[in-house]
Structures are given as structure tokens and as C-alpha cells.
Amino acid sequence: MGFKSGFRWVGVVAVCGFLVLPVHAKTPFIVVQSTTSTQNSGLYEHLLPLFKLDKGIDVRVVAVGTGQAIKNAQNCDGDVLLVHAKPDEERFVAQGYGLKRVDLMYNDFVVVGPAKDPAGVRGSREAVKAMQTIAQKQALFASRGDDSGTHKKELELWKAAGVDVKAASGTWYRETGSGMGATLNTGVGMGAYVLADRASWIAFGNKGKHTISVEGDVNLFNQYGVVAVNPAKCPNVKADLSNTFVQWLLSAKGQQAIASFKVNGESLFFPNAPKQ
Secondary structure, eight states: OHHHHHHHHHHHHHHHHHHHSOOOOOOOEEEEEEEHHHHHHTHHHHHHHHHHHHHOOEEEEEEEOHHHHHHHHHTTOOSEEEESOHHHHHHHHHTTSEEEEEEEEEEEEEEEEOTTOTTOOTTBOOHHHHHHHHHHTTOOEEEOOSSOHHHHHHHHHHHHHTOOHHHHBTTTEEEOOSOHHHHHHHHHHHTOBEEEEHHHHHHOSOOTTOEEEEOOOGGGEEEEEEEEEOTTTOTTOOHHHHHHHHHHHHSHHHHHHHHTOEETTEEOOEEOOOOO
């Protein structure tokens, strides 16, 4: 009798305790599949707290090469895609994986190289000609080799230069299969030229004696786009939250947040979303 009564009493206490426990709602979040260049630059550390303060939504970034980011989004492992390879982004939308691709911001690519400048290309504003010269002189070149947006641009330049880098692989042309920061570290360490996005180069802390060798060519323009993943393809997508994030980035407030991001007084990205 006493045991049963005590058992019932404990049960009531447990139930009552459960009922009065405060409920802590989890902060809503989305996953953004993005590039290493935006992550390495520090942009998200600047941008995402401003977004959360405004909208109360957390953003978790998966930073990989553009090619891998697109594959991840196609596998429904993200709510938003933010990368820099426009033809691939447009293909992503055309195949039904994305709702709409919109220009977000831009910067440019640069070729950085060692102080000795073994290829003699420093000061050039002609990227294709500089790449031809690097190949002709067989000066060391470190490539990301990772199907990223930067790697895609590099291959585009080699193609325009008429250089078969596959045939040169392992000789003067070295593929790291790594992100921008790791490839810059390799390039600096081995005295090689590297194609990098300017934001990553400005934010990079291990420059050694490397400097910008080639810049200012229209062929080095680097456009970033943003795409909300299509819930019709990926039912797990948090469509309302992802739309809120995309619209915030494209709004005057989001564009100003991008414009205000600087490292050592230098702007790293320039907003150019269409007027809302």
C-alpha cells in the first residue's frame, strides 16, 4: 500500500515537474552551401550576426569549392547556394534544383607570384598573355585543382591561352586539390604563381614575399550569385527561411552590409544586386 502510494506520488511529481519546465524554443536556422573564398575572407563573420540580429535566424555555412557546393545542394544538403560560377549556377536552376539565380556581389581575381617574378609577368594587365608566358617559361604554378569557381576561371584562362595543363600536371603545374588558403600557402612555400580571388588574397596572412603580379583585366571579373534551393526538388528545404535570407541579402540593408565589410581599410566585395 505504502509502496504503491509512494510510486503514484513520485509519478505525479515527475509529471508536474515536466509541465512546469520552461520551454526553450530552438533558434531557426538554414544551411548555406558556399565557397571557401567567402568564408576565408571573413565575410560571413561580419554578415551573419547582422542578419540574425535583424531576422532571428541562424545561418550555418558549409564552405567548399563551388563545384562541390553545387553537388551538395543537388543532394538537398542545403537551403541556399552562394557561389561564383554563373554558367553552373544557371544550369543548377535550369535543372530545377534552384528557384532563381540572382547577382549578389562581385570582386576580381588576381595572379599572385614570388618577388623574383621568374616569368616576368609582374605589372601585366593581360591575364591570358601572362598565363601563356608562365607556361612557356615553365614557372611553377600552384592550382587549386578542386573544381571550385576559382579553378574553373583558371582553366578558362589556360584554355584561352592554348595551354594544356593536364599534360603539364606534376611538372611546373602543381594541383593541390585544396581550398584557396591551403593553395596560397603551398604557392608561397614553393615560390609558385597562384590565381586567387582578391578577397582571399587581402585576408590571407602568410603572404611571404608574394605580391600581385597580374590584375585589372576584364577577364578576371568575379561575379557571385545567390540561389534558393527549390523545395519541389528538395522537400526538406526550409523555403520560408531561405527566402528571408536571400531577400535580405538582396535588400538595401543586406547590400550595405556587404559594402561595409573591409579588411585593413580595403573593400573585399562590391554589392551589385538588381534593385528590389
